[in-house]
Amino acid sequence: MPPTRIEDPEDPRLDDYRALTDPALRKRYEAQRGVFIVESPLAVEALVASPHAPATRSLLVGERRLERMAPAVDALEALGVAVYTAPAAVLEATAGFALHRGVVASVTRPAPADPGALLAGARCALAVEGVNDHENLGGLFRTAAAFGVEAVVLDPTCADPWYRRSVRVSMGHVLGVPHARAERWPGLLADAATAGWDVVALTPGAPALLHELPPAGPSGRTLVVVGAEGPGLTAEALAADGVRPVRIAMAPGVDSLNVTTAAGVALAHLRSPTLT
Amino acid sequence: MPPTRIEDPEDPRLDDYRALTDPALRKRYEAQRGVFIVESPLAVEALVASPHAPATRSLLVGERRLERMAPAVDALEALGVAVYTAPAAVLEATAGFALHRGVVASVTRPAPADPGALLAGARCALAVEGVNDHENLGGLFRTAAAFGVEAVVLDPTCADPWYRRSVRVSMGHVLGVPHARAERWPGLLADAATAGWDVVALTPGAPALLHELPPAGPSGRTLVVVGAEGPGLTAEALAADGVRPVRIAMAPGVDSLNVTTAAGVALAHLRSPTLT
Incomplete structure (x- = not known):
């Protein structure tokens, strides 16, 4: 017709x-x-x-x-x-x-999903705090899809991933990668750590280096946590029980990457052995 | 005053x-x-x-x-x-x-730089083919700066990195990272390989996996080559003497990343041991 x-x-x-x-x-x-x-x-x-x-x-x-x-x-x-x-x-x-x-x-719009339920069925997830730029949010979903992220969890202050620009920049992956907004934040991160997730939070101030962490084995569960460009993750998120802050090694004098690039670097390092 | x-x-x-x-x-x-x-x-x-x-x-x-x-x-x-x-x-x-x-x-505008001279003084470089989106080009310079790239070489078809939007999205790193346009392309890649550079070209079709390459040692010279989103690197660039095509491991059914994210993943893997 x-x-x-x-x-x-x-x-x-x-x-x-x-x-x-x-x-x-x-x-x-x-x-x-x-x-x-x-x-x-x-x-x-x-x-x-x-x-x-x-x-x-x-x-x-x-x-x-x-x-x-x-x-x-x-x-x-x-x-x-x-x-x-x-x-x-x-x-x-x-x-x-x-x-x-x-x-x-x-x-x-679908009914809001329960972040705990999404995480329960996943082995690789991305948690996002304070990202209110729709293009960055869309870019995060595109990157998440590429590296096999099965759940994206947003803190209460993130922008709306269903917004037109976010969906478009994600190349439609906002539609394919399940996501949910967490009401308990950063409590959800501590819960995930208790449940056996390796919770890796990116922050330029951490002494530990991302590339020195061992990549996940086949049974590992990896939750990468990223914050807004500029302010980065809040002190509360970084201090949540079981959260492991790490930084990406960079050239002297440079201390920030685009949040999508940072997430990609972390997911690639931690998850490549589980991908093809 | x-x-x-x-x-x-x-x-x-x-x-x-x-x-x-x-x-x-x-x-x-x-x-x-x-x-x-x-x-x-x-x-x-x-x-x-x-x-x-x-x-x-x-x-x-x-x-x-x-x-x-x-x-x-x-x-x-x-x-x-x-x-x-x-x-x-x-x-x-x-x-x-x-x-x-x-x-x-x-x-x-500065006088055009000589790409060969830029490479001669560098240990880490990024070569870019066919990227005509100013935001992606700016993003590449920001990422390059973060991972210690000392020279960016553009093929004849790339957009102008001095364009306003490119400079802005780069966070000003277009001003800090030396760059030059190559007239001989992809001849410049073959020349670099002959001169001892490890020339690593990202393409989703390569059998070899990026994360299985050993990272550069302290005396290694790494040239990462990326192409436009969509078409990717040309067959000519991938076939240039000494170019090593590799792919980034990804989830099944996903075959592309934003070019800036892809470059970041490759530079982080290959160069992290030389960074802080």
Whole structure:
């Protein structure tokens, strides 16, 4: 079935996609309606392959993207999802900007997951504190997926990983890597250590060096903890029971890395023997 | 001496800072005038500490940034650099956008460096092929600085590392890490291998695993080679004499990392024993 063509930017079927460039408005709107937005061909393809595909409310494909997106359109239509297409000018009038990538989906937000339950089923996890930059958060999910992270746990102050930009920068991996927000923080880190996780927290001030830690064996459970660029991890997180602070060896006079790069370096060192 | 206050956006002393949001226009303009732009307090502070400080043509500081930038202003005035200040509205009318960070410097471009000469004096280097995203290029310089890279060599198709956005995302490290564009590519990689460099090229298709390579000893010379996200390194670069293709171990079904993260993982593995 061909997608339904929409010519009127005021069509209520486009309501989920309005004012995408206004973060404050979108924050309220998405919370109210319980939706999130998946943007770009690659992220929509990841949506189709993810457990969230049946929760898709609608897909909006610019005319010029119909050919590339045909398999995704078919897969979502088979799930009963409404698929719309519109000329570029209508997309722009709706979204508030030239939707260069020309493909967006609206998806129902899942119920919040329980971080303890996510960790119980995982061997490799990433805990994130205070990262409020959506691009960095998205980058962390992309890196997490690459290194086999099975659960991402966010502290109460992290930004929303379901935010459009975060989903896009993650290359859609926000949809594939299970994640949850921890209410007890940093208590969750201490709990994980008690449960047998090797809890490794990155901080430039630690005497211990990451590369001197032995990588995880096949039965090891590794929880890497990273904080916001600039302030880094809080003293409370670093002092939680069982947390092992380590630093990445760097050149003299340089004391910070992008948080995504830092997480990648730690995960690669600790988890490479368990990967292929 | 207090900075010279400029009230007229048409003042010719602001010419270096016009239309900063128009990449095509800036590209022509900066080539013609032989300048590059350093934006943000942090990057301007890196400029002051770098060998490029005496090449600064002028510094423009928004009124609200004068206090934070006072040491940089003093240091540049001591070098005879003209320092201007202007109200936010004048900055915006000149640059073409709300210059949130409120600090920009214009600097004379250095003469092109010779990549062979840069490598001759280095023990750790990064070669970059086909990266035309300014943010990724800036991220690579930030990561390079963190892991003690002493020379960055760019192939002929890479974007301009002196472009404003690249300098800013690098946290100013484009100013501190020597770099040069190679005309002979990938011949330069083969030359480096002949000269005793361990030339390690990252590509997802390689059978050999990065983490199984021994890290560099104290006398080792490591040249890490990375390509653009998506296409990756060209077959020509991977086949150059003496180049050792390796891949980063990843989870099944994931085959790419952000290029900055990939470079960080490789540099951390190969160089950590030489760092502190």
